[in-house]
Amino acid sequence: MQWDKLRRVAKWEVTKNAGGIDRRTLAITAVAVVAMGGVAAIAVAGASPGLNADIYRVGVEESSPYYGVAAADGSFRIQDPNPKAVRRGEQELAFDGDRLLVPPQSGKQAAALSALRDSTESYNDRTLAREDNQTAAFPVSVTVVYQEQGGPNPLDPRGEATGDDGGTDGSSGGGGATDGSGEGTTTDGDGGTGAGDGGGGSSASGDGAAGGGGGANLGNIGARLTGDVQGGTPSDIAPPFPFESLVLAFLYIVPMNFVIQAYGSSMLSERLNRRGELLLVTPASRGDIVGGKTLPYFLGAVGVAAAITAALRFSGVAPSGSAIAVLAIVPIAMLFLAATFCGAMFARSFKELTFVTVTITVSLTSYAFIPAIFTDVTPIALISPLTLVVMDLTGQSVSLSEFAFSTVPPLVTALVLFGLGAGLYREEDMFTQRAIPLKVLDALAGRIKSRKSALKMSAILLPLVVVAELVAVAFLFVLDSVSLNVFGTNQTLAVVIVLGVVAVVEELAKSLHLYAGYAHARYERTLRSAIGLGVLSGLGFFVAEKGLLIARLSNLESLPVGNAALQGATPPSGVPLWVVALLFLFAPLALHSVTAAISSVGAQRGRGAYAAGVGVAVLVHIAYNLTVVVSLA
C-alpha cells in the first residue's frame, strides 16, 4: 500500500466520482436538513399531539375528579359516561364521580385503567406543587445511596448471564467493592438531611462525576439527575438509566447510515458495466484502491462525529464531550464501512444492496446501542464503543483498558471484513453475478493457499467470533433478568442459551472456510485430509483464543466481563496445577480439534452433509461446555 497512490485514488473519489452528488443535490439536502431541524424544534416545543393521542376513551363528567386528569393527558379522549357503551366496547372507562361503573373486561380497558392510574399520580404531584404548605404536600423526602453489597450472591445476574464460574465471579465482585465502599461512606451518616442530596444520589453509579457538576446538562431531567433539584420526593427517584445520553449517542449513529449508503453505491457502481476495470489496470494495488475509495467516507463519518461533539460541547448540552467520544466512534465507523464494503462486493444489484445495507444498519445499530443502555449499570455495557461516547458525554472518566476493551474487537473485526472483501476486488470476481452465499464462500476461498491455510483462517475469523459472542452476552444479559424472574428456580436458562450461541458461532467460524475450500477444490476430498484439516482448524482457533487470553490477562484483567466472553479461560483458585493445565489447555484444544474435524468430514461430502456435520459438532461443543460449567460450579 502506497500512501501517495492511495491519496490519489481518494482525491479521484471525491472529485470525479462524487460528481454524482452535484450542487443541486447538496442544496436540496441542506434545505431538507434545515427543514428537519425546524420540524424537530416544533415537535420539541410541544405544539403537536403525542404518538399515543386519544387511544383511550374515558367517560367522565366535569364534576368528576378524574376529569382534570383525563383532560391533561393526551392519551385520553373524554366522553359522556355510558356503561352500555363500555359493555359494547365503544368506551373504555366510565366514572360516576370517582366510582368506576363497569369493571374492566378487555385488555384494552385494563390498560386504560392502569394508564389512568399512572396519570393520576403525576397529576397529583403537579397540582400539589402549587400548594402553600409544601410539607403536607410532599411529606416524604428521599436520599438514595448506592452501595456495593459484600459476599457471594446466588442471585447476582452477572455471574448468571455470563456462564461464568463462581471463582472468577467472586474476585470481580471484590474488585468492584473498593470504589463502592468509598462512595457509600461519604453519604453514610447524614440520614435525610439534604433533600438536594436525594437528587444527587439518584444519579446512580454516575459516580462522583455527575454530582460534581461535570455531568451532562440535558434540560430539566438532566438538572434533576445532577442534583440541582430542591425536593427529593419519591417521584424524583430515577432508576439508573442514562436515557438522555442515549438520545445524544443516537445522534452519532444516524449520520453513519447516510455515509454507508453513499459508500455502498460508489463501491457497487464500480462493478456495473465493468467500470472498475479502469482502476484495476492502473499501477495502484488493490489495497490502494480500496483504501483510497474508503478514506473520504471514513474521514466524513469521523468529521461528522467531531462536529457533533463540538456542537454539543459548545452549546452546553454536554460540556464534557471530548476527543474520546470522537475516537470511540472510529471503530464504529470502520465497522459500518467494512460491512458495507463486503455487502457491495457480494450484492448482485442495487436492490440487493439496499436490503444488505438495511440489514447492516439494523444489526450494527443494535450492536452499538443495546449494550450502551446499561452504561450506568454494568461493565458489560463496554462491549459497545458507544458506551464510551455516553460515558464521555456525561463526564465520566474512561480508563485506557476500558477504551481498549471496547474498541479493539470491533476495529480488528472491521479490518478482517475489509480483508475478506478485498479478496473479491479483482477482475474475475468483481464482474460476475453470483448469489450472496456463494460470494461469501468465494471471499473465504480467496484466502486459502494450502492446507496450512485452515490454521490461518480459523485465527483470522476469531475477531468476528469474539464480537458475536460479546453481543450475544450483552443481549442475553437483559433477558437473564427476565428469565431469572419468570422461571424462578431455573436459573440456568440464560447460561444454556449463551453456551448454545457460543457453540454455534465457534463451530461455524472453524468450519465455514473448510467448506469454502472444498467447494473451490482447494482441498483433497479424502477422509484423512478432512480430519487433518479439522485438527489444523481447531488448533488455529485454539492458539488465537489463547493469544487473546494472554492479551487480556496483561491489561484487561480489571474487567470482569472479559471472563464472560471466553468462559473457562481463567483458572479458578484452589485447584491443583496439573488439573488446571489439563482443563484449560488440553481439553479445549481437544474439543476444538475434534469438533472441527467432525464438521470437516461433513464438509468434504457436500452441502447437506456439511450442515449435518456442523450440527453434530455444535451438540458436542454444547455438551462439553455444559460439563465444564456444571463441574466447576
Added chain:
Amino acid sequence: MPEDRPWYRDPRVVVARRDVASLSREKTIVLALLIQLFVAGFSSFLVVGLTSLYDPGSVSAGEVEMAVTGDARDALLDAAAEQEGADAVAYRNPDAAILAFQERRVDAVLNARYVEAASGDGNRIAVTARVPEGSVRSTLVVVEVRRVLNALERQERFERADSLDTDPVPLPPEASASPYFGFTYTVLVPLLLFLPAFISGSVVVDTITEEIERGTLELLRVAPVSLLDVVDGKALGMVLLAPAQALLWVLLLLVNGIPVSNVPAILLFVTAVAALVVTIGVVLGVAMRRRRPAQLLYSVLTLVVFGAAVLLPEHPATTVAKLAVDSPTLLTYGHVAGGTLLAVAAYAVARRYVADVDADAL
C-alpha cells in the same frame, strides 16, 4: 396498442411482475421480511427487557426484601404492606440492617425518620434508601423502593389532608393490564406497517436507477412500451407489495394475541403511504438518474416528510394506532381519506413529470 389484450398482458403489469419476480429470485424479499422481523423482535425485546426492569410486577419478579429502620418505620411498613412486590421487615438496630444488607439477606435498607421541615410548618419523613450498586437487579430494587415510597407519600398526604387546600385525586383501582399494551399499538404496530412502505420506495429508486445506469432501459424501450409504462409498472409492483406485507404482519400479530381492528382501513392507509413514498422514489430516480444521489435524497426527504407529518392534526402513526386499537375518530377517517387523495394526486403529478422526460436522454 391493441385493445383486446387481457389485463395481465398489459405492459405495466408485465413490468410489475418482472420486478417482483426479480426480488424473489434474488431472495431479497426473504431478507426484507427477516429484517422486519428482526426490527420487531428487537424493539419488543427492548421494551420487554426494559419494562421488566422498571415494572417488576410485569414479570412476576421475585420479591424485593427491604429492611426498615428508624422512628418512622411503622408508617413505612404500612405503606409496604399494600405493595405486592415488596416485603418489608422491621429492624430495631440499624447496624443489624446494614449487616443484613452486606450479607445480601435484604435488597435494600430504608431508614425513615421524622425530621422538622426547614420551613417550620410541621415535620417530614426523611428516608435514606440504601440500594445495591452495579447490577440490573439494582434498577429493579430502585423501582420497587420508589413504589413503596410513593405509597407512603399518598398515605401521609391523606393523613395531612386538612393542611391542604385541594385534596389529591384518589387513585383509580389497580388493574392487571399488560404493560406493553400502549407500546404495542402506538409504536410496534405502526412501525411494522410503515416499514414495508419505506422499503418499497427505496427499492423503486434502485430499480429505476439500475435500469438507467446499466443501460438496460434502452433494451426495454425497444419493446413497445413507453417510459411511462415502465415507471408505472415498477411503481405498481412496489406499491402493492407494501399492503401485502402489512397484511402478513396483521396476521402474525393476531397469532401472537394482538388483534388489529379496522384492517381494510389500515391496508388502504398503508397503500396510500406506500404510494406517496414510491412517488417520491420514482421522481428522484428519474430526475437524478444515479443511485447514490437519488438514494441519499430519498432517505433525507422521507425522513423530513414523515417528521413533518407531526404538523398534521394527527400523525400517520397515530392514525394507524387508533385504527388498530379500535378508537378511530372522524379525524382518523379524515386522514385515511386525505392520505388516499393526496397519494393519487401526487402520483398523477409525477406521471405528468415522467411523461415530459425525454426517455432517449436517459
